[in-house]
Amino acid sequence: MSVDHVGEAVPEPVEILLVEDNPDDADLTMRAFARQKLTNRVVWVKDGAEALDFLFATGEYANRNGAAQPRVVLLDLKLPKIDGIEVLRRIRANEATATLPVVVLTSSTQDIDRDAAWREGTNSFVCKPVEFAEFQRVVTELGMYWALINRPPIATALTVPA
Amino acid sequence: MGETSGLTVTQDPAGRGGVNADDRAAALLAAIVASSDDVILSKTLEGSITSWNPAAERLYGYSAAEIAGKSASVLFPADRAGELLEMLERIRRGERVEHYETVRVRKDGGLVPVSVSVSPIFDSAGTIVGASSIARDLTAQKGAAAVLAASEERFRCDVECLLDPLFIFKPIRDAAGRITELEFRYLNEAGLALYGMSREEVIGKGQLELFPSARDAGIFDAYVQCIETGTPGRFEVPSFDENGVEGAFELAFFPGDEGIVVTARDVSAVVHAQAEVRSLNAELEQRVVARTEELERSNRDLEVANEGLGASNRELEAFSYSVSHDLRAPLRAIHGYSDILVTEHAGQLDSDGTALLGRVQANVEKMSKLIEDLLTFSRIGRQDLRVGPTAMGPLVRSVLAELEEIELDRSVATTVGVLVDAACDRDSIRQVWVNLLANAFKFTSSRPGAEVWVDSEVVGDEVVYRVRDNGVGFDMAYAGKLFGVFQRLHGVEFPGTGIGLAIVKRIVARHGGRVDASGEIDRGACFTFTLPIHPHHTTEDSHVS
Numbered sequence: 158m159s160v161d162h163v164g165e166a167v168p169e170p171v172e173i174l175l176v177e178d179n180p181d182d183a184d185l186t187m188r189a190f191a192r193q194k195l196t197n198r199v200v201w202v203k204d205g206a207e208a209l210d211f212l213f214a215t216g217e218y219a220n221r222n223g224a225a226q227p228r229v230v231l232l233d234l235k236l237p238k239i240d241g242i243e244v245l246r247r248i249r250a251n252e253a254t255a256t257l258p259v260v261v262l263t264s265s266t267q268d269i270d271r272d273a274a275w276r277e278g279t280n281s282f283v284c285k286p287v288e289f290a291e292f293q294r295v296v297t298e299l300g301m302y303w304a305l306i307n308r309p310p311i312a313t314a315l316t317v318p319a
Numbered sequence: 320m321g322e323t324s325g326l327t328v329t330q331d332p333a334g335r336g337g338v339n340a341d342d343r344a345a346a347l348l349a350a351i352v353a354s355s356d357d358v359i360l361s362k363t364l365e366g367s368i369t370s371w372n373p374a375a376e377r378l379y380g381y382s383a384a385e386i387a388g389k390s391a392s393v394l395f396p397a398d399r400a401g402e403l404l405e406m407l408e409r410i411r412r413g414e415r416v417e418h419y420e421t422v423r424v425r426k427d428g429g430l431v432p433v434s435v436s437v438s439p440i441f442d443s444a445g446t447i448v449g450a451s452s453i454a455r456d457l458t459a460q461k462g463a464a465a466v467l468a469a470s471e472e473r474f475r476c477d478v479e480c481l482l483d484p485l486f487i488f489k490p491i492r493d494a495a496g497r498i499t500e501l502e503f504r505y506l507n508e509a510g511l512a513l514y515g516m517s518r519e520e521v522i523g524k525g526q527l528e529l530f531p532s533a534r535d536a537g538i539f540d541a542y543v544q545c546i547e548t549g550t551p552g553r554f555e556v557p558s559f560d561e562n563g564v565e566g567a568f569e570l571a572f573f574p575g576d577e578g579i580v581v582t583a584r585d586v587s588a589v590v591h592a593q594a595e596v597r598s599l600n601a602e603l604e605q606r607v608v609a610r611t612e613e614l615e616r617s618n619r620d621l622e623v624a625n626e627g628l629g630a631s632n633r634e635l636e637a638f639s640y641s642v643s644h645d646l647r648a649p650l651r652a653i654h655g656y657s658d659i660l661v662t663e664h665a666g667q668l669d670s671d672g673t674a675l676l677g678r679v680q681a682n683v684e685k686m687s688k689l690i691e692d693l694l695t696f697s698r699i700g701r702q703d704l705r706v707g708p709t710a711m712g713p714l715v716r717s718v719l720a721e722l723e724e725i726e727l728d729r730s731v732a733t734t735v736g737v738l739v740d741a742a743c744d745r746d747s748i749r750q751v752w753v754n755l756l757a758n759a760f761k762f763t764s765s766r767p768g769a770e771v772w773v774d775s776e777v778v779g780d781e782v783v784y785r786v787r788d789n790g791v792g793f794d795m796a797y798a799g800k801l802f803g804v805f806q807r808l809h810g811v812e813f814p815g816t817g818i819g820l821a822i823v824k825r826i827v828a829r830h831g832g833r834v835d836a837s838g839e840i841d842r843g844a845c846f847t848f849t850l851p852i853h854p855h856h857t858t859e860d861s862h863v864s
Contacts, residue, residue, distance in 0.1 A: 179648050179652075181648065181649075181651070181655070181656075182648060182650035182651065185651065185652065185655040185656075188655075188659065219741070230501040234644075235644050235645075239322075264643070264644045264647045264648050264651070265644050265647075266691070267644075267695065269640070284649075285651060287647055287650045287651045287654055287683060287684070287687040288650070288654055288683075288684060288687075289654045289657075289658035289680075290657075290658065292651060292654075292655060314691070
């Protein structure tokens with residue numbers, strides 16, 4: 158099962174926003190979600206600018222209901238246009254998204270990235286394993302936890318139907 | 320003959336009280352003689368003593384009774400015996416001997432200097448009948464004069480022996496009382512040597528007469544001021560030796576009886592030394608300036624080099640980042656899609672196809688591990704070390720516990736000996752122990768009775784740590800290759816990336832230590848590394864686990 162890039166037709170409400178420039182990684186992530194029946198309300202954006210447009214309902218997402226935020230953002234760090242750390246910074250700087258749960262999901266094992274992500278207020282930092290079985294386990298657990306187990310802050314929770 | 324002298328009775332002055340004027344005069348005279356401090360005695364023309372006053376007794380030691388009638392020759396030293404005869408002869412001729420300095424012998428044999436005056440004694444008929452002698456003790460005067468003379472002589476010697484020239488000038492004044500010239504009154508030998516002149520050429524001459532330049536040099540005025548104010552002074556004048564080298568004399572002068580006393584000291588050596596110090600200082604300053612410039616140049620070069628280094632470090636950083644991030648993504652895709660092929664399309668694959676996909680995945684995993692190790696290796700070269708005292712025993716035991724956890728299915732007997740603490744970066748040295756101990760575990764995996772020993776010893780200011788095993792060992796011919804990157808001495812039976820020991824070497828080298836390895840095929844291996852000893856190191860009791 159593959160995921161088409163969603164432009165105007167955004168499913169409401171969105172549970173997971175996947176910010177990932179590598180289509181293979183995105184595909185593998187979606188497949189991992191699919192095995193756990195978690196794909197229904199996942200939106201994939203392929204760079205930092207698009208991620209911000211989505212979250213702040215600007216640009217090509219101007220028609221989206223900006224009040225309806227995902228339960229979690231899975232954020233890669235090395236992104237075209239606006240990199241992941243900058244995206245995180247802007248999410249935290251904006252009143253509407255300051256408490257939005259963000260999980261950095263990256264290929265990087267560099268300490269410098271980890272430090273920066275935590276400093277800018279990530280809620281979690283996860284390295285993508287190369288081995289697929291391990292990758293699948295990590296992605297699944299992330300999705301389960303953030304989309305189903307974790308109770309988001311009120312501002313975000315309001316957007317989720319009871 | 321004693322009866323003929325009016326001076327006979329000296330011991331009994333004014334005895335019975337005279338009745339006439341002559342008697343009274345005689346009594347008065349006798350009293351004067353008796354109380355005189357000077358020796359007064361009389362003798363016959365033959366030299367027999369006829370009278371003797373108390374002063375004579377005090378000076379010579381004989382009493383009047385004792386000496387009466389004796390020859391006066393007892394008072395004369397042996398070498399002056401002729402003096403008495405000569406004196407008596409002159410008395411007979413009616414002559415006087417006035418204030419004649421000589422020496423007499425006391426009763427105790429001691430000599431005493433005296434001044435003697437001798438006069439004839441006449442009887443009433445005018446005939447010379449004897450001699451009267453008045454003697455004064457010169458001991459006190461002679462002593463003072465001798466001391467003065469000796470002192471003067473010594474002073475003269477001292478002044479003559481002075482290495483420094485000494486002059487005495489007497490001021491010559493004009494009608495108005497102004498000093499117009501200073502006359503040389505005295506020069507010592509050193510003074511004459513300074514001028515290269517004889518005493519006759521200088522004494523009595525004027526300073527300005529001989530050395531007119533003394534006025535322009537200010538010396539003359541300084542001396543005049545000293546004389547007029549009575550104040551000592553000092554003055555330094557430049558001088559030139561025979562080679563024309565400039566030196567200096569320091570003049571010290573003070574007012575004296577005759578005018579002014581001047582000593583001169585050649586301070587050329589001091590002047591030369593000062594000049595030398597100044598020149599050395601100047602040279603030193605010059606060198607400091609040159610060296611500073613050189614250092615500044617070096618610093619600029621270093622800065623440029625540092626900038627270059629910083630740039631290449633940043634490039635390396637970026638490169639590592641890229642490797643870390645970008646190299647993994649395709650690996651994950653290969654691994655992921657081959658996995659999906661095996662799991663979701665198993666029906667379309669035969670067993671060979673499935674096995675091949677398994678090989679693809681195994682290689683991906685290996686590559687992933689290689690990337691991980693390379694990144695670690697590159698990071699070790701760049702990361703700052705946080706060096707601190709590190710308790711080695713607990714560190715090694717925690718690593719061993721981890722390894723034993725991983726290798727639960729086998730039993731490795733580990734022996735931990737004395738482990739000395741070291742000054743090191745704990746995290747990176749932990750990596751060293753992990754790599755060395757993991758190697759020891761790995762290369763003993765084919766042994767039924769696998770054993771690993773760890774210990775240390777202090778050698779000089781270093782600690783040598785040692786990890787030994789009874790594993791498969793290695794051929795010493797390849798020992799040099801062990802610590803190189805990607806160097807592997809074993810095949811697939813012992814998996815590995817060939818970076819572990821390179822990491823060990825790099826970490827130890829960054830601590831200023833060395834690594835070494837020895838071994839023999841099938842007889843185990845021994846790896847050592849050194850670290851600087853911790854100043855207050857402690858050692859633990861060895862124990863066996």
